[in-house]
Amino acid sequence: MxxxxxxxxxxxxxxxxxxxxxxxxxxxxxxxxxxxxxxxxxxxxxxxxxxxxxxxxxxxxxxxxxxxxxxxxxxxxxxxxxxxxxxxxxxxxxxxxxxxxxxxxxxxxxxxxxxxxxxxxxxxxxxxxxxxxxxxxxxxxxxxxxxxxxxxxxxxxxxxxxxxxxxxxxxxxxxxxxxxxxxxxxxxxxxxxxxxxxxxxxxxxxxxxxxxxxxxxxxxLSLPLQDRERVYSGNPQREAYATILHSAHVYVCGAIAAAQSIRLSGSTRDLVILVDETISVYHRSGLEKAGWKIRTIQRIRNPKAEKDAYNEWNYSKFRLWQLTDYDKIIFIDADLLILRNIDFLFGMPEISATGNNATLFNSEVKQKKTSLFGAEPPILYVLHYLGVKPWLCFRDYDCNWNVDIFQEFASDIAHEKWWRVHDAMPEQLHQFCSLKSKQKAQLEYDRREAEKANYTDGHWKVRVQDRRLQKCIDNVCNWKSMLKHWGETNWTDYEFLNPSPPAISTASLSGL
Incomplete structure (x- = not known):
């Protein structure tokens, strides 16, 4: 042997x-x-x-x-x-x-x-x-x-x-x-x-x-918070940020703000957005003026999802691999806000990802989380907004406070951070973040429920000054009257929608 x-x-x-x-x-x-x-x-x-x-x-x-x-x-x-x-x-x-x-x-x-x-x-x-x-x-x-x-x-x-x-x-x-x-x-x-x-x-x-x-x-794999600033050159012509919208217009505002945040971080990489036929010409014009290059796709259904479920068409992300005119893609959700330049991620030698649902808002160390969100200059690279999105809330405060199952996502500091980016956008892009009547009614309903429950955070006491409440973009402008019929199933969103406005012209708005 x-x-x-x-x-x-x-x-x-x-x-x-x-x-x-x-x-x-x-x-x-x-x-x-x-x-x-x-x-x-x-x-x-x-x-x-x-x-x-x-x-x-x-x-x-x-x-x-x-x-x-x-x-x-x-x-x-x-x-x-x-x-x-x-x-x-x-x-x-x-x-x-x-x-x-x-x-x-x-x-x-x-x-x-x-x-x-x-x-x-x-x-x-x-x-x-x-x-x-x-x-x-x-x-x-x-x-x-x-x-x-x-x-x-x-x-x-x-x-x-x-x-x-x-x-x-x-x-x-x-x-x-x-x-x-x-x-x-x-x-x-x-x-x-x-x-x-x-x-x-x-x-x-x-x-x-x-x-x-x-x-x-x-x-x-998570990046240390106090690490030194990363420098990466790469090949800018062959690298891009990408996101995807399908089946609804509700994330158009988020995608516009995400584009703004990428530019504010100092990145000059291409911004590519995949959209299907359900995204109107009007909304596409706003995305384009925000800096996104529009690519039309045919959406792909998730065979394991139930009909009308939130993930029914999430297999559409496979279309990202058809962006063959780029060598590397950083995919971001439309409800992300980029706080610091993350171009260095293009230098990753293989496919990399981070978890989707790691909440930091409702911690034992809440004070530190709050300081992280509000730090200037930023310490965090990216904020991911879960629960009710900032553009679908009152701008006065994070309305996740008004819903018990969403309170773990609530942060007024993070909420304010998103609206600061919104306010830095060209004013004509603000129209894509307007509130529909049904959403206004939903927010008021949630506020009243929080008042009934007497939530200790007390956000329901705030006198809301959001000017979007006074602007009507659909057929039912008396949104408070909708609360009388809240929860009934004999009406749908469609009866409250006006046809989309015409696309904004190139001359009316300069690119970011």
Whole structure:
């Protein structure tokens, strides 16, 4: 046994830096079942893929990760002139789970601790040249096969080995798996050939190096609040901010304010908005004058959503991938406000995202949250307005205070921040933030309900001065009379709507 382990024919490398570590683990620890793949290797398919590599005599080193002894022997038979390196990777801690790598909540303010992701053992930088790195991936869970720690670990190890190459020679990665490798590490355009369960990639190692600089998991992806200002140049002509509107005009005002906030942050990147046929010419004209470049799309229904549900058409976001005249897109919701320049996000080497529903408004540390929202110059990069949107509230205060289930979203400081951006817009854009009669009635109804409940915040006592209450944009101008019939179902929004006004002209309003 010792003779086999130290055989010069197959170079055994332990990534812990110790041969003895590997020997002890092999003798006493056994195999970790999380890493075991019971997939039969289709050697005919492997042979066809290897033929795509060209002259096999040019390949000096072949790294083999997660193969058993008989499979390693077969690799030597297929490529007899190469040096075969059997790569041993220390296993991830047995307590590590996908949820520990991708938790639902992150302590962004670092009140208790600096968030740190669990560490995955990394391979050592090899002194041997590897032209081909072959990996056999497990696929234990047929339902959540992509959320597998061992599968992720093996792919990161392979990427790290490829990225550590010092020479200018081409490096290929070969995966044996029924399911496709991680697409944000190994992209479709880098796929050379696939034969059955054999996938051959020729990655851009410089891009891989950039991607591997990111932490593994979402547990430490949030940006530190007190970090230094980030500088990024990139290629402005090939990068854009994007959002999407479909099925309703209600977010038009929000999108106009979002555009204003991006420009106020100092960004000059293109602003692209995807709209479907339900967005009128009038509303499109306002979006265009706010700086958005209009792209008309056909919306895509979410097959799992109920009819008329809020997410019925949210699959329309897949249309973002059709913006092929840009290399990178930062997608923002129309109810976001950009407080600091976030152009540096274009420098992210792979698809990245942040959670949608992390509320900071109703905390034990409420005083600090309030100071963050109101800080000048801003400390936060972005505010996401949940609950009732600022443009659908009284401008006098955040009307989320008047609805018990929305009070966790309420913040007068954040509310005022949005209206400050609104007031900085060209005045003719303000018309797109007018209130419909039904919304005015809804706000008054909520205020009266808060008064009945005697909510301790006392916002319902404020004498509202919002001038939009005096301006009628539909057929029912006596909105207070609507409260007499509130909750009845024999009337709809449509009977209160006038046809949309004509589009605003180019001459009437200069761009932002």
């Amino acid at each position: 010792v003779s086999f382990l130290y055989s010069p024919d197959v170079d055994q490398l332990s990534h812990s830096g110790s041969r003895q570590n590997f020997v002890n683990r092999w003798i006493w620890g056994g195999l970790d079942p999380r890493y075991v793949s019971d997939l039969d290797v289709n050697w005919d398919a492997v042979m066809k893929v290897i033929e795509k590599l060209g002259e096999r005599n040019d390949y000096q080193g072949v790294g083999l990760l997660n193969f058993n002894n008989s499979e390693i022997s077969y690799w030597k038979h297929l490529m007899p002139d190469a040096t075969h390196v059997a790569l041993q990777l220390d296993y991830a801690d047995k307590n590590m789970t996908w949820d520990s790598l991708y938790p639902e909540w992150i302590d962004e303010e670092q009140e208790k601790e600096v968030p740190v992701c669990p560490s995955l053992p990394k391979p050592e930088t090899l002194r041997k040249r590897l032209d081909l790195i072959a990996v056999k991936l497990p696929c234990r869970n047929e339902v959540n096969w992509s959320r597998d720690v061992a599968r992720l670990h093996l792919q990161l190890a392979a990427a790290s080995l490829a990225a550590s190459a010092k020479g200018l020679y081409p490096i290929h990665l070969l995966f044996i798996t029924e399911r496709f490798p991680i697409p944000n590490l190994f992209t479709c355009k880098e796929l050379v050939v696939r034969e059955g369960n054999v996938w051959l990639y020729k990655p851009d190692v410089n891009v891989l190096r950039d991607k591997l600089q990111l932490p593994v998991g979402s547990c430490e």
